[in-house]
Amino acid sequence: MTPSLIVPAANQLLSRIPPQELAVFMMESEPVTLTFGDVLVEPGAVIEKVYFPIDSFISLIVGLDDGDTLEVTMAGREGMMGASLLLGVQESPLRALVQGGGAALCIEAARFQSLLLTCPVLHKRLLRYLYVLMNQIAHTVACTHFHQVEARLARWLLMTQDRAGSDSLQLTHEFLAVMLGVRRAGITQAATALQARGVIRYHRGSITVIDRAGLVEASCGCYAHDCSLYAQVLGAPLDPSS
Amino acid sequence: MSAPQSAPQYDPRNQLLALLPEDELARLQPHLERVALPLGKSLSESGGVMHHVYFPLDAIVSLLCVMENGASTEIAVVGNEGIVGVSLFMGGETTPSRAIVQSAGEAYRLKGQRIKDEFYRAGTMQRLLLRYTQALLTQMAQTAVCNRHHSVDQQLCRWLLLSLDRLPGDQLIMTQELIANMLGVRREGVTESAGKLQRAGLIAYHRGHITVIDRPGLEARVCECYAVVKREYDRLLGPEALL
Numbered sequence: 466m467t468p469s470l471i472v473p474a475a476n477q478l479l480s481r482i483p484p485q486e487l488a489v490f491m492m493e494s495e496p497v498t499l500t501f502g503d504v505l506v507e508p509g510a511v512i513e514k515v516y517f518p519i520d521s522f523i524s525l526i527v528g529l530d531d532g533d534t535l536e537v538t539m540a541g542r543e544g545m546m547g548a549s550l551l552l553g554v555q556e557s558p559l560r561a562l563v564q565g566g567g568a569a570l571c572i573e574a575a576r577f578q579s580l581l582l583t584c585p586v587l588h589k590r591l592l593r594y595l596y597v598l599m600n601q602i603a604h605t606v607a608c609t610h611f612h613q614v615e616a617r618l619a620r621w622l623l624m625t626q627d628r629a630g631s632d633s634l635q636l637t638h639e640f641l642a643v644m645l646g647v648r649r650a651g652i653t654q655a656a657t658a659l660q661a662r663g664v665i666r667y668h669r670g671s672i673t674v675i676d677r678a679g680l681v682e683a684s685c686g687c688y689a690h691d692c693s694l695y696a697q698v699l700g701a702p703l704d705p706s707s
Numbered sequence: 708m709s710a711p712q713s714a715p716q717y718d719p720r721n722q723l724l725a726l727l728p729e730d731e732l733a734r735l736q737p738h739l740e741r742v743a744l745p746l747g748k749s750l751s752e753s754g755g756v757m758h759h760v761y762f763p764l765d766a767i768v769s770l771l772c773v774m775e776n777g778a779s780t781e782i783a784v785v786g787n788e789g790i791v792g793v794s795l796f797m798g799g800e801t802t803p804s805r806a807i808v809q810s811a812g813e814a815y816r817l818k819g820q821r822i823k824d825e826f827y828r829a830g831t832m833q834r835l836l837l838r839y840t841q842a843l844l845t846q847m848a849q850t851a852v853c854n855r856h857h858s859v860d861q862q863l864c865r866w867l868l869l870s871l872d873r874l875p876g877d878q879l880i881m882t883q884e885l886i887a888n889m890l891g892v893r894r895e896g897v898t899e900s901a902g903k904l905q906r907a908g909l910i911a912y913h914r915g916h917i918t919v920i921d922r923p924g925l926e927a928r929v930c931e932c933y934a935v936v937k938r939e940y941d942r943l944l945g946p947e948a949l950l
Contacts, residue, residue, distance in 0.1 A: 527852040530931050535852040552837040554943060558845040589798060596797035599844060603782045603804055606851040607772035610780050610891045646855040686775050698799055 476517040476570060477543045478594055479587075481700060486584040493580055494572040499523070505546060505561040512557050515547035515577045516540075521567030522628035524644065525559040535609065535646035536621075538601050539564070541628025543695060548598060550578055551591050565629050593698050600694055604687050612685040614647050615655040619684035621645060622665065624691075626674050637670045659683060721762040721815060722788045723839060726944070727831055735825065735832075739815040744768070746880065750791055750806040757802045759816045760792030766812030767873045769889055771805045779805065780854070780891030781866075783846045786873025788940060793840050795819050796826040809889065810870065810879060838943045845939040853932040854891070862890050863900045864929035867910070869936070871919055879917040904928075 479487060499505075499521040506512055508528065516523065522541035528534045537559065540546050546561050555574070572580070581588045608617060621644060625634055641652045656672070659665045664679035665672050674680055681688065717736055719725055724732060744750075744766040751757045753773050761768065767786045771779040782804060785791050791806050791814075825832045853862060866889060870879055883901065887894045901917075904910045909924040910917055919925065926933075942948070 525848075527848045529852060529856060533852070533856040535855050537848045537851050549841055552841040552844075553834050554838060554841045558841070558939065559848060592796070593798040595840070596794055596799035596803075599794070599797075599840070599847070600799075600803035602844060602847045602851065603770075603772045606782045606847060606854060607774055607778075607780045607891070609851050610854045611774055611778055646852065694803075 475519055475542070476545070477699070478517060478545055478590060479570075482584070482587045482590060486587050489580065489584060490572075490587065491570075493576050494570040497569055497571040499563045499566055499569050501563055501566040503563040505563065506557040506559075508558055508560050509556055511555050512547045512550060512574050515545060515550060515572050515574060517545050517570040517572075518542050518628075519568040519570065520565075520630060521563060521569050522565040522625070524562045524564040526562055526644075528560060533646065534643050536644040537605050538598060539624055539628060541565070543628070543699075544594060544598070545591070547574065547577065548591075548595055550574055551581070551588075551595055564625070590699065597695050597698050601691055604690060608685060608687045609646065612687070613655075614645065614651045615658050616683065616685040617645055618652065618655040619659060619664075619680050620688040622659075622672065622674060623677075623680055623684055623688050626677070632674045632677075634672045634674075635670060636672050718764055718813075718815075720764040720787050722944070723790055723835055724762055724815070726835055726946075726948070731825075731831055735817070735821075738817055738821050740817070742814055742816045744808040744812055744814050746808055746811040747885075748808040750808070751802040751804075753803060753805050754801050757792050757795060758819050760790055760795060760819060760822050761814040761816050762790050763787050763814045763873075764812060765875055766808055766814050767810035767870055768814075769807050769809040771807060771889075772803075773805050778891065779888060781889040782850055783843055784809065784866075784869050784873065785843075786870075788873065788944065789839055789843070790836070792819070792822070793836060793843060796823055796836055797840075809885070810874060810881070835944070838948060842936075842940045842943045846936045849932045849936050853930060857930045857932065859890065859892050859896045860900045860903060861928065861930040861932075862892075863897065863904065864925050865933045866890060867904075867917070867919060868922075868925055868929055868933050871922070872937070877919045877922075879919075880915055881917055882915045 518541050522539060523546045524536045525538045526534050526536050549557055638649045638652045642649045656667050660667050662679060662683060664676040664683055665674055750761060763786050767784060768791050769781050770783045772782050773779045794802050826836060883894055883897045887897045901912050905912050909921045910919050
């Protein structure tokens with residue numbers, strides 16, 4: 466079995482919390498649909514709503530003045546958007562871009578913050594998520610620095626596949642270049658190499674993962690590291706079928 | 708109870724502690740243990756359990772992410788504006804990064820359990836630690852994008868300025884090898900960049916001593932990442948942050 470961060474279920478941060486806390490959360494939040502390409506918050510702007518993705522996922526991106534970018538982390542149903550509020554800060558340092566459209570639970574920032582006071586188990590769990598997030602960003606610093614584009618692309622595809630819950634991903638080279646902070650030519654080269662290995666199929670803006678184990682093999686150790694840390698700190702993903 | 712033997716006078720140089728109201732600081736003071744942090748000392752290894760947190764007084768600590776093959780790169784730097792060991796109150800049992808003393812000096816050390824107790828009192832300390840964590844996250848994210856897109860020259864300028872802000876003087880004691888480890892580049896890369904800065908009259912480098920001669924010159928050369936990080940620290944932890 467390959468490591469995996471996600472199993473189909475509701476948001477994993479909301480699992481393993483007492484039913485009364487979950488009930489309060491559900492009362493305060495509402496289901497929304499996120500659309501691919503929506504920007505939920507710009508860097509420096511006040512976070513008005515917090516999102517707990519269910520089958521959508523969100524990229525958190527740093528942008529430089531000259532337009533260069535880098536995705537530093539991703540939030541799907543294993544995570545949340547708006548973690549700064551846990552730290553008592555209203556503004557987001559990062560751009561949040563919807564990368565995979567779908568459902569999410571949405572809660573107003575002020576309500577979210579008062580909710581934390583009444584839901585201590587959830588609050589603790591979210592702080593632990595913050596620990597994972599921080600670690601993930603730290604690893605991205607090193608990964609971006611040391612690892613080849615091919616291995617980084619493999620890591621990124623695995624992270625995306627987990628959150629998309631699908632083997633088939635709609636992604637242009639241009640989009641991938643923005644996420645990984647490399648030129649388009651670099652993406653083409655890396656995608657071609659992964660295709661030659663027989664782990665993905667690439668065709669006109671659509672990437673299909675055909676050999677997940679092979680893709681894990683082609684990725685740098687950062688993917689497996691992220692998965693094991695998440696499991697260690699927040700518990701293994703719960704399997705709804707069990 | 709092990710009260711430190713000699714803490715005759717409180718040293719107020721750590722800015723995070725300085726933001727605490729008097730009563731919270733007074734409660735903490737008997738437990739603050741003043742320790743010397745020599746250059747190169749490891750305060751935590753990645754995956755290790757951290758028993759103490761550190762509030763630097765004039766030391767600078769570098770947080771490094773270590774890869775499986777042993778290669779490392781700096782993800783953030785902590786000086787007297789901060790604290791080493793934030794993962795403790797987030798509930799992580801182990802530290803995600805290696806913490807190495809990058810510039811020798813002193814720090815106050817506090818037992819891990821003590822800071823957790825303080826954190827769960829939900830007073831100013833909690834707010835400070837959380838806001839500080841946010842600043843640290845910003846620094847990490849910015850370092851990632853800087854590593855990706857900016858030249859070694861610019862990264863070296865950023866690194867020198869970040870270090871300088873955390874030091875009382877304008878001199879850093881640092882080998883090029885250590886800088887290379889911090890920036891995750893080869894020594895030759897650092898030598899070349901440092902040579903350029905020296906020829907431009909911005910720094911003087913002599914046997915492991917770097918003296919910054921022209922700070923505005925460094926600021927003119929540095930990438931935006933320095934200002935982004937500094938602004939965020941000022942905003943989150945400046946004197947008016949908690950009003």
